[in-house]
Amino acid sequence: MCWSSRFQQRICFLLCHSLFLYSSFLLGQRYVVYSPQLSEEHPKCTCACTPQNLRSSEVTPALATARFAEANIDKSDKTKYHNYHIMYGPALGPFLQKPVRLLEIGVNNGKSLKLWQRLFPNHEFIAGVGYGSGTAVQKSFKRMLTDKHVLYTGSQANSEFLSRILEDVNGKKFDIIVDDGSHVPWHQIFTLEYMFDKFLNDGGVYIIEDVETSYWDRPGASLYGYPISNAGIGKQGNVVEKLKGVADTLNRGMLLDPTFSILHGNVDHLMSHITFSQNCVFMNKKHQEDWKQAEHNTVHNYHNPSNMEPTRNDYLQYKSTAIWDISGMERTF
Numbered sequence: 001m002c003w004s005s006r007f008q009q010r011i012c013f014l015l016c017h018s019l020f021l022y023s024s025f026l027l028g029q030r031y032v033v034y035s036p037q038l039s040e041e042h043p044k045c046t047c048a049c050t051p052q053n054l055r056s057s058e059v060t061p062a063l064a065t066a067r068f069a070e071a072n073i074d075k076s077d078k079t080k081y082h083n084y085h086i087m088y089g090p091a092l093g094p095f096l097q098k099p100v101r102l103l104e105i106g107v108n109n110g111k112s113l114k115l116w117q118r119l120f121p122n123h124e125f126i127a128g129v130g131y132g133s134g135t136a137v138q139k140s141f142k143r144m145l146t147d148k149h150v151l152y153t154g155s156q157a158n159s160e161f162l163s164r165i166l167e168d169v170n171g172k173k174f175d176i177i178v179d180d181g182s183h184v185p186w187h188q189i190f191t192l193e194y195m196f197d198k199f200l201n202d203g204g205v206y207i208i209e210d211v212e213t214s215y216w217d218r219p220g221a222s223l224y225g226y227p228i229s230n231a232g233i234g235k236q237g238n239v240v241e242k243l244k245g246v247a248d249t250l251n252r253g254m255l256l257d258p259t260f261s262i263l264h265g266n267v268d269h270l271m272s273h274i275t276f277s278q279n280c281v282f283m284n285k286k287h288q289e290d291w292k293q294a295e296h297n298t299v300h301n302y303h304n305p306s307n308m309e310p311t312r313n314d315y316l317q318y319k320s321t322a323i324w325d326i327s328g329m330e331r332t333f
């Protein structure tokens with residue numbers, strides 16, 4: 001072969017190779033931007049005890065925390081900035097190898113959806129709610145990414161939109177719901193009150209992230225274009241202040257007032273635990289069957305007159321101040 005044709009061949013090879021690399025790059029970009037599903041470019045954990053192989057008894061909170069950090073290959077702000085792996089570990093450990101159904105409100109670029117897909121390798125279904133800013137957001141109500149991963153577009157403060165999601169999943173509830181959406185305190189309570197009963201399975205966990213906004217007490221504070229009103233410690237625009245009331249409604253049996261509730265629709269009556277941590281709150285839903293006896297006991301045993309019974313004088317005064325709506329609430333249900 002003459003020198004010039006060898007040269008031509010080499011140029012041709014270089015051109016094809018560059019074209020191949022460039023199109024892979026474009027495909028890769030498109031993939032990262034629009035499809036929050038795992039790709040082979042991010043290998044799964046290869047250590048001996050992959051999450052699929054672990055037994056429940058082996059999943060300690062510390063291990064779940066480590067798994068969470070490992071799963072955040074795409075560097076969502078959950079571990080990088082918020083250190084949520086530390087708080088999430090104890091809450092999510094029991095779900096690690098289960099075929100979970102998870103819904104996350106707030107999809108910016110899909111990084112956290114990928115984290116969930118890795119953290120729960122046996123997941124049945126993972127859904128995200130995107131709205132406003134973010135590359136993963138689109139105009140249509142629903143976008144199937146794979147048969148197990150779906151993206152809905154709409155506001156968490158719109159009950160019609162939320163009811164459409166429920167219809168779309170045929171009323172099938174979720175095990176884990178994460179609110180990483182607007183972070184507006186009244187939106188956080190609105191969505192909790194709307195979803196806790198209808199969307200969350202018994203034994204499931206509901207997480208509100210980024211309650212930091214509840215402490216933004218500077219006049220004019222806002223996020224994603226929404227005003228943050230009446231926030232601050234001790235204020236009624238504070239989601240943590242609102243949820244502190246659940247600590248008392250969990251003990252309503254001891255107050256001899258089984259109807260005492262501080263959340264719309266009595267959703268606090270469906271809670272078994274509430275955990276406050278740094279910048280987030282976890283609420284677990286009762287296993288109704290397990291709780292039947294415990295609730296029967298509070299109604300029937302704690303009502304026996306005895307010198308142990310509370311006078312309720314303080315309680316009756318407290319109750320009149322304990323029930324209030326979070327500032328800004330625009331309830332449409």
Ligand SMILES: C[S@@+](CC[C@H](N)C(=O)[O-])C[C@H]1O[C@@H](n2cnc3c(N)ncnc32)[C@H](O)[C@@H]1O
Pocket residue numbers: 076077105106107108109110111112113129130131132133134154155156157180181182187224
């Ligand atoms: C903190 S980012 C979520 C980050 C996300 N977990 C991720 O890693 O991609 C919050 C997202 O919630 C969106 N958002 C704003 N208002 C919302 C609303 N009313 N309902 C739902 N999401 C909203 C914002 O546009 C933003 O994309």
